[in-house]
Amino acid sequence: MARSGQPRVLLVEDEPAQRTVLAYNLEAEGFAVTQADNGEDALVLVDEEDPDIIILDWMMPRVSGIEVCRRLKMRPETRGIPIIMLSARAEEVDRIRGLETGADDYVVKPYSVLELMARARAQLRRVRPSTAGVVLEHEDIRLDPESHRVYRADKVLKLGPTEFKLLVTLMERPGRVFSREQLLDLVWGRDIYVDTRTVDVHVGRLRKSLMQFGGSDPVRTVRGAGYALG
């Protein structure tokens, strides 16, 4: 079943405002969105729509997110679908339980929509290497998220963890300008406080790493705005 069109996402969230916001963002990002506001519908829709990824609210009336997750991960034909859990901060203690239940990722409310998008794409890439490319490519740079390897002109580059995440983020939308704040959100995570200037330093390090065997600087600085690839 090698689908190649828009990736389908099943969005399960009982709170209308949140769901609406997410749905519009997902659609703007190119996802085909199916919505459900409770666990029961969700379980039915999984079979009907066969989504590529599920975004699942933790707390819901009737059948909770965790229960939906558990059931889906038990059935062989649905086990492969990545599930991203949403949860309020207060429930963070349950994090381990969430992942034990089989959720593939976990985002704490209030979350950055951008971050959630990035994670959804990441999960998608993980399970669907065929289409969206197991490998991100931009000019002569190739990045394989699975093996955590980066090539430039067929040479293997050595990057630090932060440089890697930074490059992944930039390569997911080549050309798009990311502000320092956005990059902090996407690469470092929203809870951490680090100075925005730190982004500059890591961009500098990434540049050096990308050019360790020569080649031009692929990272564009947009003064007053941020950084972009190409």
Place this chain on the structure above:
Amino acid sequence: MARSGQPRVLLVEDEPAQRTVLAYNLEAEGFAVTQADNGEDALVLVDEEDPDIIILDWMMPRVSGIEVCRRLKMRPETRGIPIIMLSARAEEVDRIRGLETGADDYVVKPYSVLELMARARAQLRRVRPSTAGVVLEHEDIRLDPESHRVYRADKVLKLGPTEFKLLVTLMERPGRVFSREQLLDLVWGRDIYVDTRTVDVHVGRLRKSLMQFGGSDPVRTVRGAGYALG
């Protein structure tokens, strides 16, 4: 009423520091910001400014945010304007009441400014689907807000930050004449004081940048009134 210029946001927050920070960020994101520090002014400004979206603090002296929201959602002519509510974490219990009152989304303090931006944009896209990440075009000039790039006759132009924002503003409504004061508002921001003659200088710089590879002057000077594109 299909406006296409900068999206206007009415920001209602009684706490000056918070309001300033938000206003700054919103302006940096390309919103035209109108501020109010109480509910009464807010209700007046809604009629005067006809904003595309309202960001509304929950707790305010005199007329509370929830009251403003309720009144606006009662009037047919303002019902369509999306409202995002801000609320301190302790008040989270009132969440349901907030949405019942008709708010379209809800952000808990302390919030991520980026997240709030994303939600504001999301709401805006919902109501005004047109302006999501489009490429602006006018004659042989193309401007891509996402990548922050400007082309003329397929050549990449180099603009400074202010020139860029100025051009974005002009291109969002080609042909419309903007007064110097309007441009100061839209490009520099409402609170900044700079001489109106500064606009002239930047228009001059923008002209030079737009013609750096030749071509005619696309900016029209309307004596006694301001500037326009085309």
Place this chain on the structure above:
DNA sequence: CCCGGCTGTTACACTTCTGTCGCATAGACT
């Protein structure tokens, strides 16, 4: 334990941009 690699911060040099001024020029009006 020490060591090497990575991280976040800071300081400083450097570049680019900004706002204002002064004067030249263009347009409008008498």
Place this chain on the structure above:
DNA sequence: AGTCTATGCGACAGAAGTGTAACAGCCGGG
């Protein structure tokens, strides 16, 4: 033509944004 105002433009000092080296702290592996 003469006058008056508005606009264009070069120059410049100061501000702001950015690149980078250096440094101290942290952590995991020998």
